[in-house]
Amino acid sequence: MNALIHDYFYLFGPLTLAVQIGLCIHAYRTGRPFWWMWIIFIAPWIGSLAYVAIEILPNLGSTGRRGMRISGWVPATVQIRRLRQELEEGDTVARRLNLAAALHHMGEKEEADAVASEAARGVFKGDPAVVAEVAWYKIEAGHVEGAQALLDGIDSKPDRMTAVNLNLLRARILAARGDSAGALKILEGLVDSSVGEERRYALALCHARLGQKAEALSVLEDIIRAYRRGGAIWRRAEKHWFQAAMKAKRDIEAGIVPGESDKAGQVTTEGVTASTKIR
Numbered sequence: 001m002n003a004l005i006h007d008y009f010y011l012f013g014p015l016t017l018a019v020q021i022g023l024c025i026h027a028y029r030t031g032r033p034f035w036w037m038w039i040i041f042i043a044p045w046i047g048s049l050a051y052v053a054i055e056i057l058p059n060l061g062s063t064g065r066r067g068m069r070i071s072g073w074v075p076a077t078v079q080i081r082r083l084r085q086e087l088e089e090g091d092t093v094a095r096r097l098n099l100a101a102a103l104h105h106m107g108e109k110e111e112a113d114a115v116a117s118e119a120a121r122g123v124f125k126g127d128p129a130v131v132a133e134v135a136w137y138k139i140e141a142g143h144v145e146g147a148q149a150l151l152d153g154i155d156s157k158p159d160r161m162t163a164v165n166l167n168l169l170r171a172r173i174l175a176a177r178g179d180s181a182g183a184l185k186i187l188e189g190l191v192d193s194s195v196g197e198e199r200r201y202a203l204a205l206c207h208a209r210l211g212q213k214a215e216a217l218s219v220l221e222d223i224i225r226a227y228r229r230g231g232a233i234w235r236r237a238e239k240h241w242f243q244a245a246m247k248a249k250r251d252i253e254a255g256i257v258p259g260e261s262d263k264a265g266q267v268t269t270e271g272v273t274a275s276t277k278i279r
Helices: 002-031 035-041 042-056 078-088 093-105 109-117 127-139 144-152 162-177 180-186 198-209 213-229 231-252
Strands: 061-062 069-070
Touching: 002 035, 002 042, 035 042, 078 093, 093 109, 093 127, 109 127, 127 144, 127 162, 144 162, 162 180, 162 198, 180 198, 198 213, 198 231, 213 231
Parallel strands: none
Antiparallel strands: 061 069
């Protein structure tokens, strides 16, 4: 019996430990609740299997714009091809924006902007909700002036949620133009949570670019904390902003200001585009 136990730990002990460490790293880096780490270490195999079954398998992928579900099971190229086929079968605003959401998620920001831009034409040219979506893709692709031109063309009163989105876009445009103080004023006046963590992430960047390191870190840490405490639906929807907040936090702690604009006017939410040192 002792020999069997010895052989088991000799053969499977290192493997078990490696699995535990790997899953704990995954839990930390993907924003899962910290108590999963305790379960994985207290009950190595049962806890590990439970973590994989409850947290990893059902939550492969994420949620893009407008609730667009991005599957983690189906290859990205296949998902894009299917959405293109749907658009070819019937060119609707919904299908066009779904394709744009998938393209943006895959990092194809320029193409996402090009696809989405066609939605704001014809009868939808002045539709506040559609224009807000198209302007968002333009900002992400770095076409700030194009986004501003779209917002200037809105001539009808938007609903409450769309009004919040429009104000968030205006704040991001100001930030991209270097007016962080003006952007901050708008962002602090937005208390509606319908835009998820995008508002607070933009708020943190404004604080950082104004030299307010403590305020920026406080907001980013709260985004990270809220993500870890949130449910599966929240984590899928806010995964992008959690990852951006984690990176921005590391950059600020290293003394680097995460910026939304580089010298060409490119706007991004994922990286540091300036080497400015935080004061």
